[in-house]
Amino acid sequence: MALRTTTRQLCQTLPRSSTGLRQIAVQRRHLATTSGHPVTQNAAGSKGPTAMVFLNMGGPSTTAEVGDFLSRLFSDGDLIPLGRLQSYIGPLLSARRTPKIQKQYDAIGGGSPIREWSEHQCAEMCKILDKTSPETAPHKPYVAFRYANPLTEDMYKQMLKDGFGGGKGGRAVAFTQYPQYSCSTTGSSINELWKWRHRLEGNTRAETEGAISWSVIDRWPVHPGLAKAFALNIQAKLAEYPEERRKDVVLLFSAHSLPMSVVNRGDPYPGEVAATVYAVMQQLNFSNPYRICWQSQVGPSAWLGPQTSDTVSNYIARGQTDMILVPIAFTSDHIETLYELDEEVIGESGHKDTVKRAESLNGSRVFIEALADIAKQHLHSGDACSKQMLLRCPGFAQPANATDSYRSMLDVDDPPKLPCSSMSLDELHPGSMASTKSDSDGGRSDLTAVATSASINQDQISTQICQELPIANAHTLSYSTNGSGSPPSMAPASPANGKLDLPADFGKGDNRSNPVSVDVPISAPVQDTRNIVRRKLTGYVGFANLPNQWHRKSVRKGFNFNVMVVGESGLGKSTLVNTLFNTSLYPPKERKGPSLDIIPKTVTIQSISADIEEAGVRLRLTVVDTPGFGDFVNNDESWRPITDNIDQRYDAYLDAENKVNRMNIVDNRIHACVFFIQPTGHSLKPLDIEVMRRLHTKVNLIPVIAKSDTLTDEEIASFKARILSDIKHHGIQIFEGPRYELDDEETIAENNEIMSKVPFAVVGATNEIKTPDGRAVRGRQYPWGIIEVDNEEHCDFVKLRQMLIRTHMEELKEHTNNTLYENYRTDKLIAMGVSQDPSVFKEVNPAVKQEEERALHEQKLAKMEAEMKMVFQQKVQEKESKLKQSEEELYARHREMKEQLDRQRLELEDKKQRIESGRPLEKEGKRKGFSLR
Structure with missing residues (x-):
């Protein structure tokens, strides 16, 4: 139900005092709806209770x-x-x-402990306010959650029971516990509060007499106390690292991500998060390197990035394992910190001892004092809300005449509504309750929601973030985007000197003068120098969202990947597969005595499939093993079962393609074959060469040196050189990552680095061991030291994983489908006698071609007519023959029946004569065994 009390009506109900216009202006800045009873807290600060309401999304306590x-x-x-x-x-x-x-x-x-912490923070803040702001005391603490207990409606009803509103008046402050404003979090909470204000205290002027006077603390991203509280927690966590490594620890400030559709319309949240981070780093004197990352992405649409989990994984892959995650947009522990960061990001990183999380603010005394200071300044300022809250997002079109209605404060029952808001324009004036409405996800709530997809509009992002950041000379903030549309990093763009003008007291207030020059990282744009004709669009069309549609479809359908491992027994094939996919696909093998080992007589094919999921992406993984290969004295034709299995998979796919219903074709083709080479240190064995010669035209061949920890670095280098020489000499094709025209230099360099490691010298290990410096790593421990699987200085496992999974999985599948399978399919069809008519490629005269087709068609018709006549005559003859035979049979039966009737007639006539003449019907003496004695 919309609020019908307009700003003009609200202002007319405010009490006037002898202080004149100044007092009236102060009153208009309040959200007081009516002149209240003596208990009411008015703009002059008369004694009375003040309700301090903490707003948050909340979380289930059980x-x-x-x-x-x-x-x-x-x-x-x-x-x-x-x-x-x-x-x-x-x-x-x-x-x-x-x-x-x-x-x-x-x-x-x-x-979730968020309720416990919120109630504690609010109660402690009110105790401080009672001392520091006696003119607004007593301060009563309330907590209102959007989705969990205590709900907003329950809080409002409790306030009415406690004597607020209901004709008694009273002042209340809605204190949002989101330091950085977003329409999806602050706006949603205030919308709910305003809805229950309407329902419980009425809409009309008569109904709102003596109602609660509300004001809003809607944002506080750069308060010095907030920055100090974060800085103290970070320093406490830094103290857990050895002093010599402390300055190199990377600080990752993690905030809840937003869909790009929300960012593009100008939501201030990313800019205010960046402002908070900068204020915290000022407190730390910029002692450590830092980055901003984003968490809790859900759904297939484009979100603000890079994601926290990806950032941690990428830094670990580059050897940076000392990191501290700082939940910069969360004031209390809940599921995003305790589960997503602690259990998923840190727990699955494999470096729990070096990747840590700074404690949340929770019961920090510095933080609670900061809350009290923010509340005190608000209570004494007389402001209804911040000026930023009254500014709509630039990405929304304003309804017709809405601005005029706002400025003139037209006295209408249903004023026009602001975009991004369920409130009317009059209601957003500093004299009434303010609120915003969003279509984004759950912000900093305990759970995120499915977001709508949208393309990235760079201009809207940079413009709005610069408006929100306290920067004197508003330079744009640029995102260097990746191919999916999500910006992987956020960095302020600056003039040529790479500096931004920021206020000297940036992060300590709202003063935006006295600019100073501060170095910031610059995101260099990628220049496309190709001669392309570009057409400027007059508006947003929507085809820029096509990648998001394809992304949603792919995620919904899931992916599959089939890999074959070929090698002799004991080379660690099962261990390497488990290490690659970080799962126990192969169970641990039982170690038996030599007499109990069962040696297979032939090479067998074993297939294991598993559904694994990572970050919402499902992968159907199938691993095909070849136990028994190379384990015999005579290994002639030992590759035959392997090639036959590959051909059978191609045949099954070809049969599925030839069916009428091809909707759900299961792709069981082998996409990659990892060939394990025994670490002899010399060269390829004849068996290895012969098998690779048989396989390289059928599958993507990836050679690896198994158990490379048995060789020294020099032996590995020389062994690789001899292997590549043998491969080149025998004309064996191994898989190479394709190069695309639009690949940037970084991608090309990464591909070249991966290919330089072929054949990959790998080590597999699934157990975690601790290094002397306290890190938990996957690897193997020897008397001479520890070899780490995920350390590129120790082995090539990381590069093999990048090729198979992270960078070239789709290329492996495409090469299998477009090249290897097509070659097999062509050879198969030719062997079956299927050939393509080359005439389809000849240039012909359409009229001549039509005449030829007509003549050919007539010939076919004539041939068909002759054939039909022959068939007709044949069938007629057959029918006549059958009819003639039936006729003869009928005549024969007729004669037989006639003769039988004649005999019966004669017998009956004979019997008649005997009876008439009195002769017995039977002759005497013929009856035997009968006597009258």
Whole structure:
């Protein structure tokens, strides 16, 4: 129900005092709706209670509350706009996700601690306010969660019971616990509060007499106390590292990501997160390298990046293992910190001892004092909300005449509404409750929502972020985007000197003067120098969203990858597969005595399939093993079962392609063959050469040197050179990553580096061991030291994983389908006698061609007519023959029946004569064995 009390009406109800216009202006800045009773807190600061309400998304305190929590979350149109389907799809989504989310809450102790911390923070803040701001005391603490208990409606009803509103007036401050403003979090919470204000205290002027006077603290990203509290927690975590490594620890500031559709319209959240990070680094005197990353991405659409999990993995792959994750947009522990960061990002990194997380603010005294200072400044300022809150996002078109209605404060029942807001323009004036409405995901809530996809509009991003950052000379902020449309990094773009003008007291207030020059990282744009004709669009069309559509389809369908491992027994094939995919695909083998080992008589083919999932992406992995290969004294034709299996898979795919229904073809073709070479240190064995010669035209061949930890670096280098020489001499083709025209220099360099490691000298290990410096790594421990699987200085495992999984998996599948399979398919069809008519490629006269086709068609018709006549005559003859035979049979039966009737007639006539003449019918003496004695 929309609020019908306009700003003009609200202002007319405010009390006037002898202080004149100044007092009236102060009153207009308040959200007081009516002149209240003596208990009411007015602009002059008369004694009375003040309600301090902490707003947050909240989280379930127990696993039993997860279902209701998700139901409210998915039913929120501000968070997940589903239109008329909201009430139907919301419960379905929540019911589907509840079991999975309950397991996550079980892993962090059975519920979210956000309620406990929020109530503690609010209560302690009110105690401080009672001392520092006696003119607004007493201060009563309240907590209102959007989706969990205590709900906003329950909080509002409790306030009414406590004597606020209901004709008694009273002042209340909605203190959002999101330091950085976003329409999807702050806006959603304030919308809910405003909705219940309407329902419980009325809409009309008469109904709102004596209602609660509200104001809003909607953002506080650069408060010195907030920055100091974060800095203290970071310093405490840095102290856990050895002093010689402390300055090299990378600080990763992790914030909840947003869909690019929200960022593109100008949401201030990314800019304010960057401002908070800068203020914290000022407190730390920029002692460590740092980056901003984003977490909790869901759904297939483009989101703000890079993702925290990817950032940690990439740095570890480059040898940077000392990192501290700082939850910069979260003020209390909940599922995003306790599970997503601690269990998923850090727990799955393989470096729990070196990748750490700074403690959340929780019960930090410095933080609570900062909250009290923010509240005190707000209470004494008389402001209804920040000026930024009244500024709509630039990416939304304003309704017709809305600005005029706002400026003139027209006295209408239903004023026009601001974009991004469920409030009317009059209601957003500093004299009423302010609120925003968004279609983004859940911001910093305990769960994220499915976001709508959108293309990236660089101008909107840079313009809005610069407006939100406290920068005197507003230079643009540029994103260097990746191919998917998600910006992997955010860096301020600057003039040629690479510096930005920032205020000297940046992060300590709102002063935006006194610029100083500060070095910041610059994102260099990629120049496309090709001569391409470009057409300027007059508006957004939408085809820029095609990659997102394909991405959603691919994620929904899932992926499959079939890899074959070929090599002698004992070379670590199973261990390497488990290491590659970080899963126990092959169970540990039982070690038996030599007498118990069963040696197979032939090479067998074994296939193992598993469904694995990473970051919401499902992969159907099939590993084909070849036990028994190379284990015999006579290995002649030992490759035959392998090549036959590959051909059988091609044949099955070819048969599926030739069927009428080709909707669901299962791709069981081998996409890559990892060939294990025994680490002899000399050269390829004749068996290795012969097998690779048989396989290289059928599969993507990737040779690896197994158990390379048995060789020295010099032996590995010389062994690789001899292997490549043998491969080149025998004309064996191994897989090479393709090069594309638009590849940048970094991609080309990465591909060249991967190919320089072929054949890959690998070591497999699934067990974690601790290094002398306390790091937990995957590797093997020897008397002479430790060899780390994920360390590129120790082996080529990382490069092999990049080729197989991270960078070239799709290229392996494409090369299999477009080249290897097509060659096999062509040879197979030719062998079956299927050939292509070359005439289709000849240039012909259409008229002549038509005449030839007509003559050919007539010949076919004549031939068909002759054939039909012959068939007709043949059938007629057959029919006549059958009829003649039937006729003869009928005549024969007729004669037989006639003769039989004649005999019967004669017998009857004879019997008649005997009876008439009195002669017995039977002759005497003929009867035997009968006597009358």
